[in-house]
Amino acid sequence: MKSVLITGANRGLGLELTHQYLERGDQVFAATRQPDSATDLRALGQQHEGRLTVLPLDVTSADSLRAAYAQVAAATDHLDILINNAGILPGHPGSGIDDDSSETQKLGQLRYEDAMQVIGTNAVGPLLVTQQFLPLLKAGHKSRVVSLSSGLGSLELKASGSHYHYSASKAAMNMYMRTLAAEAGHFGIISIMVDPGWMRTDMGGTGAALPAADSARGIIRLTDQLHAEENGSFVTWQGKPVAW
Structure with missing residues (x-):
């Protein structure tokens, strides 16, 4: 049984990854900004009692990072897998960002505060999450860090x-x-960036061809099979290299 932390776990790919890791018997820590309204996660917790912590x-x-670390560290002495999935996409339903339309994403309407919010969440966030949980990752068995890119x-x-x-x-x-x-x-941790594909989720929309379940399945398989020489790579959910 592996110990897994997934950010942005309340919807879309994060929820599907949580579901699949639980189905195979792992211990999952599912992180979300608003756990009280994460009804789907709560339902998963009832189905897999004792193995899901929201x-x-x-x-x-x-402060939130430190509190989350304390909660996880109280329940386990190690992490085997960290999946940095939390992210926002302005102007799209289910993105998690307050934006009345996609108009502010067009040249002539771009705003500094929007840029800082997106970059802070999508870029700096995964770095600081990994830094915060590094002690538990160091204690894990062949620990993996998977950060969802695009x-x-x-x-x-x-x-x-x-x-x-x-x-x-x-x-x-x-x-x-x-x-x-x-x-x-240097600590034996393998960290990769993964393009999960264009998925049918709240963020990806209904026009996408790829089911989130397929992408999640591929990411889990990829994570299980990682080798040291793949550290630092940028690949698709099927393991194919992506151009930088």
């Missing part, structure tokens, strides 16, 4: 004038976590 976590708050974060592939802040945040996250991988690798 905890509050705002990845942009130092093809929109690829400088080489980016060709559209859209999603300014989101694309930049994912590119920045890739650099943060690749840098962390070089240092955390």
Whole structure:
């Protein structure tokens, strides 16, 4: 049984990853900004009594990070897997960001405060979550850190004038976590960035072809099979390299 922490676990891919890890018998710590309203997570907890802990976590708050760490550390002496899934996409339903429309994501309407909120959550957040939980990851067995990125974060592939802040945040996250991988690798921790694909979720919309369950299944399989030489890599949910 592995000990797994998943951020942004209350919906979409995070919820599906939580479900699949529980189904295979692992202990899961599911982090969300508003646990009291995470009804789907609560239902999973009832189905897998004793193996799911739902905890509050705002990845942009130092106090919230410390409190989440204390709660996890009180329940386990190690983490085997950390999945940095929490993220926001302005202008999309289920993104978790207060934005009345996608108009503020167009050239001429871009705002500093929006950029800082998205980059703080999507890029700096995963770095600080990993830093906070590093002691437990060091104590884990062949620990893995998987940070959910996006093809929109690829400088080489980016060709559209859209999603300014989101694309930049994912590119920045890739650099943060690749840098962390070089240092955390000295402790035997493997850290990778994964493009989960365009999924049918609240954030991805109904036009997406990929079910979240398929992406989650691929990410779990990929995480289980990681080798040291893959540390710091950027790949798809199927394990194929993504251009930086």
